[in-house]
Amino acid sequence: MPHAAPLLRLEHLAKVYPNGTAALRGVDLIVESGTVHGLLGANGAGKSTLIRILSGATEATAGRILWRDTAVHWRHPAQARTAGVATLHQQIPLVGTLSVLENVFLAEDGWARRAGAQRRRLAALMDALGYHLPPDQPLAMLPIGARQMVGLLQALAAEAQLIVMDEPTASLAAPQRQIVHAAIRRLATEGRAILLVTHFLDEVLALTDTVTVLRDGAAVLSAETRSVDEEVLADAIAGRSIERVAKRPVAPSARSVAEIDRLSSPGRLAPCSFAVRAGEVLGIAGFLGAGRSELLHAIFGADRDARGEVRVHGRCVGRSAVAAVRAGIALVPEDRTAQALVPGMALWQNMTLAHLGRFSRWGVIPRTRAEQSAAAAAVRRLHIKTPDVHATPGDLSGGNAQKLSVARWLCGPVRLLLLDEPTAGIDIGAKAQILDQVRALAAEGVAVILVDSELKVLLEEADRILVMRQGAIVAERAATDTDEQELIRLAAGIGRRRSGPEDRPQVR
Numbered sequence: 359m360p361h362a363a364p365l366l367r368l369e370h371l372a373k374v375y376p377n378g379t380a381a382l383r384g385v386d387l388i389v390e391s392g393t394v395h396g397l398l399g400a401n402g403a404g405k406s407t408l409i410r411i412l413s414g415a416t417e418a419t420a421g422r423i424l425w426r427d428t429a430v431h432w433r434h435p436a437q438a439r440t441a442g443v444a445t446l447h448q449q450i451p452l453v454g455t456l457s458v459l460e461n462v463f464l465a466e467d468g469w470a471r472r473a474g475a476q477r478r479r480l481a482a483l484m485d486a487l488g489y490h491l492p493p494d495q496p497l498a499m500l501p502i503g504a505r506q507m508v509g510l511l512q513a514l515a516a517e518a519q520l521i522v523m524d525e526p527t528a529s530l531a532a533p534q535r536q537i538v539h540a541a542i543r544r545l546a547t548e549g550r551a552i553l554l555v556t557h558f559l560d561e562v563l564a565l566t567d568t569v570t571v572l573r574d575g576a577a578v579l580s581a582e583t584r585s586v587d588e589e590v591l592a593d594a595i596a597g598r599s600i601e602r603v604a605k606r607p608v609a610p611s612a613r614s615v616a617e618i619d620r621l622s623s624p625g626r627l628a629p630c631s632f633a634v635r636a637g638e639v640l641g642i643a644g645f646l647g648a649g650r651s652e653l654l655h656a657i658f659g660a661d662r663d664a665r666g667e668v669r670v671h672g673r674c675v676g677r678s679a680v681a682a683v684r685a686g687i688a689l690v691p692e693d694r695t696a697q698a699l700v701p702g703m704a705l706w707q708n709m710t711l712a713h714l715g716r717f718s719r720w721g722v723i724p725r726t727r728a729e730q731s732a733a734a735a736a737v738r739r740l741h742i743k744t745p746d747v748h749a750t751p752g753d754l755s756g757g758n759a760q761k762l763s764v765a766r767w768l769c770g771p772v773r774l775l776l777l778d779e780p781t782a783g784i785d786i787g788a789k790a791q792i793l794d795q796v797r798a799l800a801a802e803g804v805a806v807i808l809v810d811s812e813l814k815v816l817l818e819e820a821d822r823i824l825v826m827r828q829g830a831i832v833a834e835r836a837a838t839d840t841d842e843q844e845l846i847r848l849a850a851g852i853g854r855r856r857s858g859p860e861d862r863p864q865v866r
Contacts, residue, residue: 364424365391365551366412366520371421373407373575381407383575384421388568389520394542394552396562396583399572400595400757400785402743405555408572409524412553413445414438439465444518446509446526454498458491462511483511486544488537501647502692503530503811510538514545521545522553527561528782531645531811532846539565557785558812559588573597596787608638608821615805616687616774618657621666626652628830629666634774634805639796641820641837642809643845649829650809651692654776657807658682658689670773686773690763690780692809706733706747709766736765741791757788764792775799775806781815793819813842825849 366389373382382404389395399405410416411423414432423430425441432438438445452461462483463476477493484490489507497505506526513521523542527535542552542565554566562569563583571579571594579586579594612635620629627649634640642650656664659675659682668675668682675685682689703711710729733747740761744754751759760780767775777796781789796819800806810816816823817837825833825848833848 364388365426366553367422367424367427368408369422369424371408371411371418371423373404373411373416374419381575382411382418382421385572385575385577387570387577387580389551389553391519391551392546392549393567394546394554394565396566396569397553397555397572398557398559398562398569398591398595398785400787402758403572403595403785404575405572406524407575409445409447409522409555412438412443412520412522413447414443439516439518442519443522444513444516444520445522445524446513447524452497452505452508452512455496457494457496458500458508458511459493461497461508462515464512465516479515480511483514487511487514487541489534501651503534504647506530507534507537510541514541518550520551520553522555524555525557525782526554527556527558531648531849532813532842533645535811557789559591559786562591563588571595592786595785608635612636612638615670615803616657617667617669617672619667619669621653621656621664621668623652623656623661623664626661626829627656627664628828630831632824632831632834634807636803636805637800638822639800639806639808639820641816641823642807642826643813643816643823644826644849647828648826648849650826651778652829653826654689654778654807654809655691657774658687658776660689686771687776688767688772688774689776690767690778692778692782704748704750705737705742705744705762706730708751708762709733709736709747709768711766733765736768739768740765740795757784760784761788761792764795772799772804775804777806778809779811780808781810781812813845816845817842827851 368385368387370384370386371382372380372384374380385404385408397405397408407416411418414435414437417431417433423432430441432441453464456464459476459480462480480493487510491500491504491508497508500508510526513523527538530538539561542554545552556562566583569579569581569583569586569591570577571591573595614633615636617633618630620631621627622629630653642653644650652661655661657668659678662677664677670685670687673685675681675687706729710733730747737744737747742754742758742761742765744758751762754762764780775796780792780796784792793815796806796808808816808820817840820837823835823837823840823845824831825835825845827849835844
């Protein structure tokens with residue numbers, strides 16, 4: 359470890375909001391040049407507040423920030439950027455109508471954005487990162503994982519001495535994750551410091567030099583990474599040992615809940631056919647752009663160009679989201695902020711929005727008390743931390759907002775639950791609670807289709823795994839009969855064919 363003066367030192371940093379909430383309680387933290395410092399904690403532990411203070415978006419109420427041994431007080435993000443701090447937020451502040459090039463250099467003077475010099479800089483950044491995108495592609499046309507990479511390019515373009523990365527790999531598949539890992543190592547080798555916020559404990563152990571764990575606004579663990587393991591970190595984050603609900607095998611005789619018959623979409627999906635049984639968790643593996651999210655949206659009726667049939671209990675489902683909900687199909691999308699939750703609505707309104715017919719008399723007169731009662735029951739079931747059901751999604755931490763996006767489907771009947779990256783960007787405790795609920799729903803007979811870029815999650819939670827590549831299902835494996843290496847090879851098109859049944863799934 360370097361012995362030079364720390365690049366950044368936080369001394370007794372505290373933040374108390376006007377409503378009395380203490381987000382940080384005297385946190386001490388040191389980040390040295392040329393190192394990667396892991397910052398861990400459950401959702402609501404204070405990580406986001408600390409990042410906002412470092413980026414100049416909010417001010418601490420007590421304590422000191424020492425930057426290169428000099429006390430600083432950043433009142434605006436521009437001051438932090440000028441000092442040499444770049445922040446890659448989990449919810450990246452990018453502009454969908456602007457191009458990749460314009461977003462990467464968003465903080466720079468607008469007149470030069472399309473200049474040849476900036477194009478050359480962008481090309482060099484993409485070469486160094488090992489990830490290329492069309493410079494003039496509008497950001498809104500990119501999948502969420504590619505947008506995350508644009509955010510990383512934006513942080514690299516700042517040439518900062520400290521780069522704060524908030525869940526930089528949460529929405530990335532394994533190959534893109536490795537690209538980010540290599541970039542982090544390269545930046546540290548160049549002498550820059552990285553403050554890495556991640557819920558992937560294997561990333562922490564592989565990439566960081568030191569680690570700090572926050573819980574309830576206080577630093578409960580600060581150590582060199584080589585002195586800890588996953589169990590120590592998990593217990594420090596949760597304040598207790600994490601227990602999981604065991605996976606129950608699906609009976610071979612379980613009835614089919616849903617059949618997907620040659621479902622396709624021009625330019626997005628090749629014809630896909632498979633079935634999912636009652637109580638089964640069917641995993642979908644694949645890299646970014648493989649068509650996993652597109653498949654779920656087509657099943658849900660959100661893709662108007664989709665062709666083919668979706669049947670629930672043998673009955674064909676109309677090609678619309680309304681028809682899907684009526685048939686008992688529920689979708690928890692990858693982008694909960696834009697696609698799942700209504701920010702200005704109370705929690706109880708968000709949770710019952712898809713089931714208003716159940717909570718009204720004659721379909722006209724709202725039964726508000728019944729709505730709030732059902733919402734409160736869902737809050738208790740998923741352990742959502744909120745003052746009451748009248749709070750809004752913006753009042754919740756990331757993990758609790760993700761629980762809300764699942765809970766909104768518990769207020770009505772669900773036969774087929776579609777989950778798109780439900781554990782992305784949330785802490786180990788919230789992840790365990792969500793996956794426990796998924797397994798509990800499966801035990802009640804719900805059929806589940808689970809997309810998750812973390813292959814370990816698929817192997818642990820799914821009964822069966824379909825592998826997608828270039829919009830097509832290319833292989834099927836029992837979760838107990840495969841591993842991460844084989845799934846990666848199959849997704850990349852280099853998997854060896856096994857003897858036995860045909861790889862490509864058929865409608866059962």
